[in-house]
Amino acid sequence: MQAAVRAPAAPWREVLQRALKANEACRHSRYVQLATVRPDGRPANRTIVYRGQLEGDSDVLTFVTDSRSRKIEEIAQSPWGEVAWYFPDTREQLRLLGRLTVVDSATADTRLQQGRQAAWRNMSNAGRLQFLWPQPGESRGDESLFSPAPPTASDPVLDTFCLLCLDVEEVDHIQLAPVSLRHMYPPSGQHKSTVIMLHGLGDSGIGWAFLPKLLAEDLPHTQWVLPNAAVRRISRFGGQSSTAWFDILPAAGADTQQDAAGMKDTLSYVEHLLEQQAAAGVPSSQVVIGGFSQGGAMALLALRSERQLAGVLALSAFMPLTGEQPLFSEANAQTPTLMTHGNADQVILLERAQRSVAGLTKPGFEFKMYPGLAHAVRDDLVDDIRAFLTAQLSF
Ligand SMILES: Cc1cc2nc3c(=O)[nH]c(=O)nc-3n(C[C@H](O)[C@H](O)[C@H](O)COP(=O)(O)O)c2cc1C
Structure with a gap:
């Protein structure tokens, strides 16, 4: 990710902050759809949770994900991703296109690694526990493997835990109301x-x-x-x-x-x-x-x-x-x-x-x-x- 010189107030950030505030009563307002590109050129899309802007760079939106999920390989092939957000209370859509960076245990960049640590601390115990679960996509097998003691905020960050950063380059906003x-x-x-x-x-x-x-x-x-x-x-x-x-x-x-x-x-x-x-x-x-x-x-x-x-x-x-x-x-x-x-x-x-x-x-x-x-x-x-x-x- 490039440490670009940023304008002090890109107008879309204000739009996003206002929409998040106006829709905070709706618990789904932090769920977004993230699209990536599969290695065969086909689209891939899934719901993820928005975790806030990267400390020190408000053009970068953060999410967390598992190093074993398919999107990691997709992003390695093509960094392009687009988030589509629908805010039901204000009836508006924001689409944010940019480059994705996966921050894992091997990432050397201190600022990004600090962002990963902060995201780990801010997760609930139940949220952190998912990163201990067996390989995603395989049959569940032994159920007890899904309920070990959950890691706490002070436990070391698990290797499977990744911060996902979207460095926004293009924004499209549609308001349906008023x-x-x-x-x-x-x-x-x-x-x-x-x-x-x-x-x-x-x-x-x-x-x-x-x-x-x-x-x-x-x-x-x-x-x-x-x-x-x-x-x-x-x-x-x-x-x-x-x-x-x-x-x-x-x-x-x-x-x-x-x-x-x-x-x-x-x-x-x-x-x-x-x-x-x-x-x-x-x-x-x-x-x-x-x-x-x-x-x-x-x-x-x-x-x-x-x-x-x-x-x-x-x-x-x-x-x-x-x-x-x-x-x-x-x-x-x-x-x-x-x-x-x-x-x-x-x-x-x-x-x-x-x-x-x-x-x-x-x-x-x-x-x-x-x-x-x-x-x-x-x-x-x-x-x-x-x-x-x-x-x-x-x-
Ligand atoms: C409500 C909801 C929230 C989710 N939040 C996340 C999330 O924050 N991060 C994540 O990687 N997957 C999240 N998932 C799971 C993803 O939708 C997806 O199944 C998973 O990331 C694997 O996707 P992939 O195989 O395309 O990488 C969430 C699913 C739902 C239904």
């Missing part, structure tokens, strides 16, 4: 800027998780927030239910036929997300609002917010509510805005997108057309998104 939301934390652990990305009709935040992964190296200090829209009935589609940021009325297209109330509700929600970011130390001027299709329309509407944004990115979208001037607030008069659209888009026609911003004259506004692109994303567009976001968010 608002469904997914956070992807900055790879550097330092949160300086944020992209709030609003998905399109019928999609969900997870649908856009590919983008932070593609841009992780370019935006090491950026947190991504991928909210999920509520499910609502879409009038245009005979009342069929779909995730949507606003309703689509039967004569959609004309400005007077847009769900202004739904759009404004969503804008208030975006403002709430901006407030949360400000509370976490990232002002709106360091936040880009992005979106695809309906989500892009909402991103463009966010130009009317009184909070100054770092940028607005609208993919395959249109400017909504153009009858309500001005189309941007004073605070966002200079906000860099990139609108992208394919000329093969049959869902929102290029002409409609262009018409919707015909009256938008503001510095920093760019409309980029992609020949042959449908209502979708492709590599050259991702390159332009990368360039736009790195230009706005490189503090």
